[in-house]
Amino acid sequence: MTDQDERALGPQDPQLDELLALGDRVVKMATKGGATVAECLLRNGAELSAKVRLGEPELVEEAGHRSIGLRVMKGKQVATTSTSDLSDAGIDRFVKDALELVELAQEDPFAGPADPKLLCDATSLPDLELYDPSGGRVAAGEAIAIAKKGEAAARSFDARITNSEGASFGRTAGGVAMVLSSGFRVAYKGSFCSLSVVPVAADSGGKNRRGYHWTAKRFLAELDDAEEVGREAARRTLQKLGARPVATTEAPVVFDPDAARSILGLLAGCVMGSSIWRKSSYLVGREGTRVASDLVTVVDDPLIARAPGSRPVDGEGLASRKNLVVENGILRTYLCDSYSARKLSRESTGSASRGSSAGVGPGTTNFILQPGKESHDEIVKGTKRGLYVTEMMGFGFNAVTGDFSRGASGFWIENGEFAFPVSEVTISLNVDELLQSIDVVGSDLDLRTSTASPTFRVSKMTIAGAG
Numbered sequence: 074m075t076d077q078d079e080r081a082l083g084p085q086d087p088q089l090d091e092l093l094a095l096g097d098r099v100v101k102m103a104t105k106g107g108a109t110v111a112e113c114l115l116r117n118g119a120e121l122s123a124k125v126r127l128g129e130p131e132l133v134e135e136a137g138h139r140s141i142g143l144r145v146m147k148g149k150q151v152a153t154t155s156t157s158d159l160s161d162a163g164i165d166r167f168v169k170d171a172l173e174l175v176e177l178a179q180e181d182p183f184a185g186p187a188d189p190k191l192l193c194d195a196t197s198l199p200d201l202e203l204y205d206p207s208g209g210r211v212a213a214g215e216a217i218a219i220a221k222k223g224e225a226a227a228r229s230f231d232a233r234i235t236n237s238e239g240a241s242f243g244r245t246a247g248g249v250a251m252v253l254s255s256g257f258r259v260a261y262k263g264s265f266c267s268l269s270v271v272p273v274a275a276d277s278g279g280k281n282r283r284g285y286h287w288t289a290k291r292f293l294a295e296l297d298d299a300e301e302v303g304r305e306a307a308r309r310t311l312q313k314l315g316a317r318p319v320a321t322t323e324a325p326v327v328f329d330p331d332a333a334r335s336i337l338g339l340l341a342g343c344v345m346g347s348s349i350w351r352k353s354s355y356l357v358g359r360e361g362t363r364v365a366s367d368l369v370t371v372v373d374d375p376l377i378a379r380a381p382g383s384r385p386v387d388g389e390g391l392a393s394r395k396n397l398v399v400e401n402g403i404l405r406t407y408l409c410d411s412y413s414a415r416k417l418s419r420e421s422t423g424s425a426s427r428g429s430s431a432g433v434g435p436g437t438t439n440f441i442l443q444p445g446k447e448s449h450d451e452i453v454k455g456t457k458r459g460l461y462v463t464e465m466m467g468f469g470f471n472a473v474t475g476d477f478s479r480g481a482s483g484f485w486i487e488n489g490e491f492a493f494p495v496s497e498v499t500i501s502l503n504v505d506e507l508l509q510s511i512d513v514v515g516s517d518l519d520l521r522t523s524t525a526s527p528t529f530r531v532s533k534m535t536i537a538g539a540g
Contacts, residue, residue, distance in 0.1 A: 096252030118247015142431030209246030226303030284310030346413025382523030388427030445514030
């Protein structure tokens with residue numbers, strides 16, 4: 074058996090076989106036209122989105138999608154292009170465009186495909202349970218019924234729920250295939266479902282308070298019960314009644330999982346190999362040094378079954394692998410694709426992400442702050458005075474300096490209990506200091522999103538409010 078045979082994924086699904094065959098055709102056309110390297114990414118599938126408001130359907134959208142992205146190289150020249158026109162004429166034009174563009178590209182000494190010796194064996198990929206046939210087949214009527222059930226539960230929860238911005242159910246499912254001129258071929262399917270409910274309550278002074286809750290999973294049967302999602306959305310909305318700012322102060326800040334995820338996302342952007350070689354991250358030169366408290370361990374793990382960011386291979390065909398990014402506060406690695414690895418004189422971490430145009434760059438999969446032992450309630454009870462953040466607004470972050478400042482809302486904590494809801498405040502602290510000031514990490518990790526964090530507390534931040 075040749076290396077090419079070992080890396081070729083055999084027939085497994087008519088939809089995927091069709092994608093692979095088309096990829097073979099495009100790659101052959103590109104190399105025959107003069108490309109020294111051709112890499113093709115193909116996708117097809119369907120999405121459904123259904124929204125109800127005040128018990129009536131407001132929007133139903135269903136659409137299929139199919140696209141091809143192509144990256145070609147001629148020596149050290151690189152070009153990418155994409156199309157959704159899969160007719161014979163469309164594909165011919167698409168490949169010719171790529172070959173014309175590559176002739177115009179400047180040479181890049183670091184350009185090149187992944188080392189063929191590092192490509193995984195596509196005949197023995199891990200089964201990560203990424204596709205749920207039931208979720209992929211949810212019809213419009215069923216989607217509307219689920220959304221109605223969630224909204225109705227929110228509206229009937231309490232008389233103070235006076236309005237609704239609606240409830241939405243969405244599902245997406247489809248296949249992806251990658252074909253490389255090295256002979257590597259891989260294809261797999263995935264699906265995802267979600268439900269969100271957004272009730273509104275009337276507050277004093279003519280203000281409306283909007284809250285929300287949501288659930289999302291790859292498998293339809295694993296979604297939280299629609300009525301419970303609605304009731305929790307109502308609870309969160311009612312908790313906001315009477316929200317007010319607090320006086321400017323310095324105090325501990327507790328981030329709930331959604332807000333904590335936003336903070337973790339800032340770190341994700343700063344550990345990308347592309348950010349490091351461009352020197353657009355405050356973490357340049359920080360490998361092996363402390364970047365967070367010893368309670369903080371962060372992994373990027375694409376091998377978690379049914380998780381939203383999981384995948385069997387990276388965007389260049391390297392086997393997916395778990396990367397330990399931060400270990401007990403120490404930065405252990407940057408996340409690199411082959412290009413950024415060459416720029417930084419190191420090896421790829423299997424972190425390549427390939428976009429719809431087949432362009433490649435480093436990216437995260439399931440980027441997770443590992444949970445601690447204390448429950449959410451224990452963290453709140455253990456906070457004598459401080460701010461509990463549930464939402465943040467704005468984009469106040471400088472990746473080069475680490476400076477961070479964002480609008481926030483949530484609850485004021487006094488003696489370990491929520492005293493009143495808080496709005497219209499700003500929280501600020503350099504992210505480098507913020508991460509190193511984390512003094513509690515919770516146990517409530519929930520993988521609804523590919524970047525995920527449990528509740529955590531920062532020992533002290535500046536909270537700017539009234540006065």
